[in-house]
Amino acid sequence: MGLLARAPAGDLAALWAEAGLSPAFAWARAPEFGGVMVRGRAGGTGAPFNLGEMTVTRCALTLEEGGAVGHACVAGRDREKARIAALCDALMQTAAAEEVRARILTPLAARMAQARRARAAKAAATKVDFFTMVRGEN
Amino acid sequence: MYVAVKGGERAIENAHAWLAEERRGDTSVPELSVAQIREQMGLAVARVMAEGSLYDPDLAALAIKQARGDLIEAVFLIRAYRTTLPRFGASRPIETADMACKRRVSATFKDAPGGQVLGPTFDYTHRLLDFALAAEGEVPPAPQAEPAEGPVPHITGFLNREGLIQQERPSEETPPDLTRQPLETPADRSLRLQALARGDEGFILGLGYSTQRGYAKNHAFVGELRIGDVEVEFDIPELGFAVTIAEIEVTECETVNQFKGSKLEPPQFTRGYGLTFGMAERKAISMALVDRAMRWRELGEDYVGAPAQDEEFVLYHCDSIQATGFVEHIKLPHYVDFQAELELVRRMRREAAEAQAAAGAAAMKEAAE
Structure with a gap:
């Protein structure tokens, strides 16, 4: 669920479309927008405080075949992303789990890891190398 | 005497229509998209999210567009939207x-x-205007280096x-929330x-x-x-x-x-x-x-x-x-308040003038005696 929530909506939608899965389902909770209060800690490690809210979309659904229940709670206001994430979550509890993993989750994780690596590599290129100047006199 | 009036609907409507036109600016210049603001005005978006107290880059970009770049007005729009959202709960403190x-x-x-x-970072730039940005062009990709592993x-x-x-004393206490209690x-x-x-x-x-x-x-x-x-x-x-x-x-x-x-x-x-x-x-x-x-x-x-x-x-x-x-509300109609103040100042002046006249008359009378 964490992977699906963090995934860029465009990548998830594209992989979902490529996988060609379209199981019948019924909404247990149709996608709805809401807010989650994000907390931080004083000094990074101390007492919690309320930093500010973020928008989220959540939904729950039941697959008609087998009755597996899928949940999603994703950042932003994106009903379609929440629907696909909940469907993946439900399918992961069925015989289609391997297919979902191979065709959606694994490539998604790879793309995200690549983006993360590229960012870390750019940051690494801005790391300061200190060198000490030789002092004069002798 | 003050008579209650209402009106201005047409003036307001027309003002807002003109605002929309001004927001768009010269139509021979391409219109800004929300995605362009989100991607290219990232620090303005960050400020609107922080002060609007709502993390949503798309909404913040939309608010900036609607507010014609007035970031406090954009924050206002985000705060207003925020109040319409049901609160699903609070996150664990971020690490x-x-x-x-x-x-x-x-x-x-x-x-x-x-x-x-x-x-x-902007640090170590020379703060010289870069006229190259006035011309459109592709940016070369940023250099990369082997990222260090480890925390x-x-x-x-x-x-x-x-x-x-x-x-810092760690605790798991539920913090107070100024959006819920005064x-x-x-x-x-x-x-x-x-x-x-x-x-x-x-x-x-x-x-x-x-x-x-x-x-x-x-x-x-x-x-x-x-x-x-x-x-x-x-x-x-x-x-x-x-x-x-x-x-x-x-x-x-x-x-x-x-x-x-x-x-x-x-x-x-x-x-x-x-x-x-x-x-x-x-x-x-x-x-x-x-x-x-x-x-x-x-x-x-x-x-x-x-x-x-x-x-x-x-x-x-x-x-x-x-x-x-509070600062800006004083530009809005305060006709009743002001009418009352006007009455008050007029009365005080009348009373002061009467008192002066009475004192003058008394002094004249005294002098005459």
Whole structure:
């Protein structure tokens, strides 16, 4: 669920479309927008405080075949992303789990890891190398 | 006498229509898309999210477009939208120690593990206008280097080990929320941090600057400034466990301040803390300075009457929406209030004139006698 929530909506939608899965389902909770209060800690490690809210979309659904229940709670206001994430979550509890993993989750994780690596590599290129100047006199 | 009137609907409608036209500007120039604002005005988006107290880059970009670039107006739009959202709950506190940093610098330790990572910064630019940006063109990709593996620990952790810095006391208490209960002073630190995090950058900057110039002086170093992505974990009640629902970008600043000790604490370094949504280091540094100044009571320092120490002054004036609401409302019709004042001034003048006339008459009479 964490992977699906963090995934860029465009990548998830594209992989979902490529996988060609379209199981019948019924909404247990149709996608709805809401807010989650994000907390931080004083000094990074101390007492919690309320930093500010973020928008989220959540939904729950039941697959008609087998009755597996899928949940999603994703950042932003994106009903379609929440629907696909909940469907993946439900399918992961069925015989289609391997297919979902191979065709959606694994490539998604790879793309995200690549983006993360590229960012870390750019940051690494801005790391300061200190060198000490030789002092004069002798 | 005052007669109640209503009207102006047509004038208002037409004013708003003209506003829409002005917002669009010269139609021979292509219109800005919300995605363009989100991607290319990222720091404005960050500020609107931080002060609007709602992390949603798309909404913040839309608000900036609607507000014609007036960021306080954009914050107002976001705050108004925020109130329409049902609150699903609160996240677990974000773990900034696990941040995927794109920038991380320390002014106190040159050789900190993880190193000094400048990231995409304005620092060390010459602040010369770059006329090349006036022409459209592709930007070459940024250089890459082999990223170092391993954690990037908080710098204050090193001082903690030696006991040279005041410790933060971890707790799992539910913090007060000024969006749910009215803000009252004295406010505890968590409430102050919430207010500062959504406070106006300019106001917090000015107050932070005042602490450096000698008002509630606390000579501060930036122990650490880090910007990057952190995961947000949220307990899903139906599932009974927490899941990651997002990665958000935040800026964190920890200041390390000289402290000669007090009746309550031994000589040691003390800390100020700043945390904001998005990339907003000016705000985070300023917030840390003001946070430190307001901690005088818990650290047993003297209250010297400095504005940044006065939590009632800071907390009740740092919110740009409250401030602009009250400041700007005086331009709206106050016909009844003003009519009353007009009556009052006229009466006072009449009474003063009558009193003067009476005094004059009495003096004349006295002189005549």
